[in-house]
Amino acid sequence: MKKEQNYSLQHLHTFHLSIKTRWFWEYKNEAELIQILHDEYFQKQRVLHIGGGSNLLFTNDFDGIILHSAIKGITLTEESDHTVLLRIGAAEIWDDVVEYAVNKGWGGIENLSYIPGETGAAAVQNIGAYGIEIKDVIEKVEAISTLDCKKRVFSNSDCAYDYRSSFFKSNPNHIITYVTLRLQKHPELHLEYGNLKGIGNADEPVSIRQVRDTVMAIRREKLPDPAELGNAGSFFLNPVVKPERLAQLVEDYPSIPYYPANNGCFKLSAGWLVEQSGLKGKRFGAVGLYEHHALVIVNYGDATGNDIVQLANHICDAVHQLFGVRLETEVKYVQ
Numbered sequence: 001m002k003k004e005q006n007y008s009l010q011h012l013h014t015f016h017l018s019i020k021t022r023w024f025w026e027y028k029n030e031a032e033l034i035q036i037l038h039d040e041y042f043q044k045q046r047v048l049h050i051g052g053g054s055n056l057l058f059t060n061d062f063d064g065i066i067l068h069s070a071i072k073g074i075t076l077t078e079e080s081d082h083t084v085l086l087r088i089g090a091a092e093i094w095d096d097v098v099e100y101a102v103n104k105g106w107g108g109i110e111n112l113s114y115i116p117g118e119t120g121a122a123a124v125q126n127i128g129a130y131g132i133e134i135k136d137v138i139e140k141v142e143a144i145s146t147l148d149c150k151k152r153v154f155s156n157s158d159c160a161y162d163y164r165s166s167f168f169k170s171n172p173n174h175i176i177t178y179v180t181l182r183l184q185k186h187p188e189l190h191l192e193y194g195n196l197k198g199i200g201n202a203d204e205p206v207s208i209r210q211v212r213d214t215v216m217a218i219r220r221e222k223l224p225d226p227a228e229l230g231n232a233g234s235f236f237l238n239p240v241v242k243p244e245r246l247a248q249l250v251e252d253y254p255s256i257p258y259y260p261a262n263n264g265c266f267k268l269s270a271g272w273l274v275e276q277s278g279l280k281g282k283r284f285g286a287v288g289l290y291e292h293h294a295l296v297i298v299n300y301g302d303a304t305g306n307d308i309v310q311l312a313n314h315i316c317d318a319v320h321q322l323f324g325v326r327l328e329t330e331v332k333y334v335q
Contacts, residue, residue: 007024009066013056014116015226015230015305019058019061030144038149049067051068051090057332057333062334069177071178074089074092090178091119092118105208106185109132112129114216123141124166130190138159163262164237224290232331238268243265274319280294297315309333
């Protein structure tokens with residue numbers, strides 16, 4: 001178990017702000033986590049459990065305990081002629097898991113390549129890209145409750161997955177320790193989205209390696225590397241509107257892109273909305289909107305959390321004034 005005081009978080013979140021936490025505690029297995037949860041000092045503190053910090057914005061130093069998992073490992077737990085089950089430690093880097101699966105020839109997560117963060121956080125957030133979400137391959141999730149220190153195994157349906165949401169996102173008192181994925185030995189590829197439509201040819205079937213390489217190339221072209229330019233990927237969620245609201249928007253803006261969502265509603269492209277506001281590529285002091293992606297707010301080196309919040313508010317106001325649609329942040333603010 002690791003315990004550090006006045007610990008810098010600059011390397012533990014992808015905006016790379018100069019932020020510290022009063023305490024940083026890290027556990028390497030479930031027994032250590034349960035030991036921490038029983039600790040009297042821990043129980044009296046403000047606590048935030050983090051993964052890779054790719055979806056967080058710290059606006060101040062954290063006065064409490066940042067808790068982090070070091071549970072690693074990828075284990076094959078079941079295999080049939082058609083599928084495999086992989087049990088993955090929550091602290092495994094998600095893209096390392098994708099690379100591992102692709103090297104084995106096991107499909108289902110190749111479209112989710114090059115998404116930053118750790119596997120536990122990916123299951124909390126229900127990450128998605130290019131027509132796939134992690135919920136499509138999750139078999140079960142193991143978690144420990146901070147309320148009674150008991151372990152529970154969640155089936156896929158127990159996880160209550162929806163667009164960028166889950167049971168764990170709305171119930172942070174459950175800490176994910178392992179995620180089990182069901183992957184395919186004979187993958188059914190999903191190439192319906194964007195630039196994936198153009199890969200391969202009729203004479204030779206597309207491989208999951210080709211899909212991964214293509215997705216990585218697309219993301220590298222559109223998204224800045226957090227190691228070089230601090231960012232948290234897409235800052236805003238795609239807004240969901242009812243049919244009658246969509247009809248009015250289409251009448252006013254015939255080229256507005258939209259996609260079917262749940263319950264008869266429709267999802268708008270937040271990137272398109274922001275781009276129409278004219279803010280893409282604009283810099284405001286130490287922060288700005290990335291020139292190649294309208295949803296990515298970047299730290300040019302010495303930004304504060306409040307600088308980023310102010311820009312995010314400005315973007316939301318501009319989109320609302322133009323379209324009457326209020327954007328919501330995908331990034332979580334931590335004060």
